Every structure is written in C-alpha cells, then in structure tokens.
Amino acid sequence: MSIKLSLGNPETGKTYKMELNDEQTASLRGKTIGSTFDGESIGLPGYKITITGGSSKTGFVMKKDLQGPAKRRILAATGIGFKPKIKGQRRRKFIYGNEISVDTIQVNAKIAEYGPKSVEKLLGLEPEEEEAEEETEATEEAEE
Secondary structure, three states, X not given: OOOEEEEEOOOOOOEEEEEOOHHHHHHHOXXXXXXXXXXXXXXXXXXXXXXXXXXXXXXXXXXXXXXXXOEEEEEEOOOOOOOOOOOOOOEEEEEEOXXXXXXXXXXXXXXXXXXXOOHHHHHOOOOOHHHHHHHHHHHHHHHO
C-alpha cells in the first residue's frame, strides 16, 4: 500500500504533498519518528529528511514516545491525541506507535539538509531552466 508524504520546508514554510510508490514506501518501513533518512529513496537526491509524525489507516496519530508499530490504548492527560477540556482530566485513548509499518497511511516529515536543486524542480512543480529558455526563444521568434 502506498504512503502519502507531507514534506515541510522550514526555510519557506511551504508543505509539499507526495504520493509514494511501493519501492519508496518499502524504504520508509521500520523507521521511527525523529529518524533521518536520505532523500534519494523518495526522489530528492542530496536531501536529508527527518520524520516528525504520521497517522495510521484508521486515523490514529503516531506518538513519538510510544515504541513499536502497534496501536495501543493509553491513559492520556495531555499531548498528541488528546486535548483535555477540564483541568486534570485524563482519558484512555487509542494511539499508534512511533514506527512506520504497513498500517501507516500518512507520514509527516521536514527537510533537515538541502540538496543542490530546489524541491520544486525535483517534484516537477517548477519548470526546468532549459525549458523556460526555449519558451522565451520561441516567443521572441514569433514576435518577429
């Protein structure tokens, strides 16, 4: 099953949403929240990516301090997955572990180190410089 990657760029504040194929998804399996991996495995050569969170296919959030890939029921007072309405309130909540597995459907990440090319160019959101030059030359010839 494919994973949706939400990649944040701390310099610009933009977020890029990517759909990873099976090979790219397999390279992420077993990694935990807070771990850094090479961007080459997801099509971003030269970049280092840090995993910051995610959610399971049933919609439960991943929590960094809960080890393993399984869904567990914990007693939560504050933090990820529970916001108390009353001071001192606690509640049992289902939370997903910090490891990416087959049940993970979305992974949140941010760029830790930048590569030589911009993210927009690598994802195909910005036209290549050569293509832009060819278009300007074509428009100049048409004007003459």
